[in-house]
Amino acid sequence: MDEQYKMTVDAERAPVIEPGYTFGTVTEKISAIVLTRPASNGWFVGFGIAFMLTMMMLYAIGYLFLKGIGIWGVTIPIGWGFAIVNFVWWIGIGHAGTLISAILLLLRQSWRNSINRFAEAMTLFAVACAGIFPAIHVGRPWLAYWLFPYPSTMGVWPQFRSPLMWDVFAVSTYATISALFWFMGLIPDFATLRDRSDKPALRMIYGMLSMGWRGSARHWHRYETAYLLLAGLATPLVLSVHTVVSFDFAVGIVPGWHTTIFPPYFVAGAIYSGFAMVLMLAIPIRKIYGLEDFITELHLQNAAKVMLATGLIVAYGYGIEAFMGWYSGDRYDAFTLWNRLHGPYAVLYGALLICNIFIPQVLWIRRLRTSPVALFFASGVILVGMWLERFIIVVVSLHRDFLTSSWGMYYPTRWDWMTYIGTIGMFLAAIFLFVRLLPMISIFEMRTLLPEAEVKAE
C-alpha cells in the first residue's frame, strides 16, 4: 500500500474515501444512482415543488414583461433592488464550484475529487439563476442583447467604460468556461455510463455526449493536458468575476460603495457563500444516496475550514468599512456607518453581523465542524447572512441620497419575492435533474484516489 494512501486513512484524520473500495465498486456505486436506482417518491415530491416554484418565477417574469419594472419595489433613489441583490448573491454562490474544480486541482488537493462534479453543476445552475436578473432588470428585456458588442445598425458600441459592461464579459466568460470545464470532466464518465447502460436509447445519448471516448492512453494523455489548461484558464476567473461584480459598486461614488476593499472582500464573500451552498447540497445528498463513504467527514471539515477562513476575511471587510467610515473623516461615509447601525434597516444590519460573523464562529469547535446537522444549519445561516450583506450594500447605501429631499425606502413587492424564491426553485429543480441524469461524483477521479491507482515500482 502506498504511503500517501496510508496517510489519508490515518486514524487521526477522516479518510478522503472509506477503505474497502475497488475500481469496480466505486464505478458501480456512483453509476447505479443514474442507471439502475429507481426514482423515489421523495425525489418526485422534491422535484415537483422545485418545478412549481420555477413556474412561479416564469409567471412573475411574464407579468413583469407585460407590465414593466413598476411592479417591483424599485424606485428613486433605490433604483437597484432585489434584482441586483439576487444577482450578486447567486453569482457569488457559483464561485465555490470553480474554486474547487480549478484551484484545488492545480494545488493537487485530491479531496476535491469527491465534490467537484456537483460543485461545478451548482456553479452552472447558480450562474444561470444569476443571469436572469440583469437581463430582466434592463427595462426592455427583449433588447438585452444590446449589452453585447456586435456590429449593430445603430453604429455605436456599448459603453465600454461602464462596469456593467465589464460584468457582461466577466459573467459570460465565466458561464462559458464553467460549462466547458463541467462537460470536459464528464466525458470519461459519459463513456462509463454508455458502456454500463443496457438501454439502447441511453447508450445512444451517453454515447453522443462522450464524443467517442475509448479511454486509450492517447485519449488520457490529451485529456489530462486539456483539463489542466482549462483549469489554468478558470483559475483567474475565481478572482476576476466577483472583482468585476464589486466594481459595479466600487466604481460609483455612492458612500458605502466607493471603497477599494470591495474586490477582495467580495471574492471572499463569494467563496464563503459558495461553500455554504456546497454543504447545504452535499449533506442531504450524501445521506439520501448513501454516499457517506465518498463524501466523508474530511470533506465536511475542509469545507467548514474554508468557510471559517473566508468568513473571517469578510468580517475584516466589515471592520475596515466601519473603520474607514470614521477614519476617512468624510461626513457622508460616517453617516453611512451611522445609518447602518441606527437607520431604518438597522435590524437587518444586526442580523447580518449575527449570521455572517458571530454564528459561523461555532465552526471552531471540532465536534460541530464534523456534525452534518450543525454544518447544515450553519451553512443556511451563512447563506442568509450573505444575502443580507448584498441587501445592505445595495439598498441601505442608496436609500439615503446626498440630498435629503430624495431620501426614500425600499419595500420589495410580492413580484420581487416570487422572482427570487422562483430562482431558488429553478436552482433546486436543476439539481434534482442533475442527480438523476448525470453521475454526481466524478467516477474516474474517484478511482484515482484508490490504492489500486497507485503505480508500484517494479
Add this chain to the structure above:
Amino acid sequence: MPQIFHRSTNTLSRATIFGAVFVIAALGWVAMEVQRSPYVTYAGVRKPQPVPFSHQHHVTGLGIDCRYCHTSVETSSFAGIPPTKTCMNCHSQIWTNAQLLEPVRASYRSGESLQWTRVNQLPDFVFFNHSIHINKGVGCNTCHGPVDQMPLMYQQQSLQMEWCLDCHRAPQKNLRPREQVFNMRYQQPTSASPVVVDGQAFSDQVELGSMLLRKYNVRGVKDITSCSTCHR
C-alpha cells in the same frame, strides 16, 4: 458489445462540429444583411399614395423649387406637406378634368386633407430638424436621393442610426455651399469642375467641407454625436 454507432459517425460528428462554426458565422452574417436590407428599412420601396404624384415631372419637367411646396423647410423642424390649395394654384387651370386628379379636387371641395402615406419616417424618439441641416449646407438630395428623378416617391437611405452617424462623425464629407442646397443637380467638386465659394475655388470635397464647417459655425463632432443631440 456491438458498436452503438455506425463508423460513418466519426466523420459526421467531425463535420458537424467543424461545420457548426461556419453555420453560426453564416447565420450571423445573414442576420446582419437582413437587418440592413430594404426588407427591414423600406429603402427604395414605393408606397401607394392617394394620387400618384411625380416629383420627377414637377421638379425636372416643370422646374418647381422644393420650397414651393415644402415651405417651412428652412425655418422649421418639419419640411411641410403642402395643403391642397397649393396643388390647386396650378390645377385649377391645367388638367382640370384629369381623372387622376379627382382626389385633389374632391379634397379642395370638401376641405378634407389628402391622406398621403409618409415615406421618410423616423422613430418618435429621434428629434430631427430640417432647418438646421438646410442652414448648415446639407443638400436635400444628400439624404432624400435623386428626388428629381423619382416618378413615385421612395426613401433613398436606410435611415438607420449608423447612417446618421456616418455623416455626423465626418460632416465635411457632405457639406455644400448654402445656396446650392436646393440644387438637385449639384455635383461635389472635382479638379475638372471646382466649386467656387467667396471667390475661392475648391477642387476637393474634404477641403470645401472643412471650410464650410468653419464658415457655418457647425458644432464639433463631439457635440453633434452626443446622445442628447437627437434623443432628447
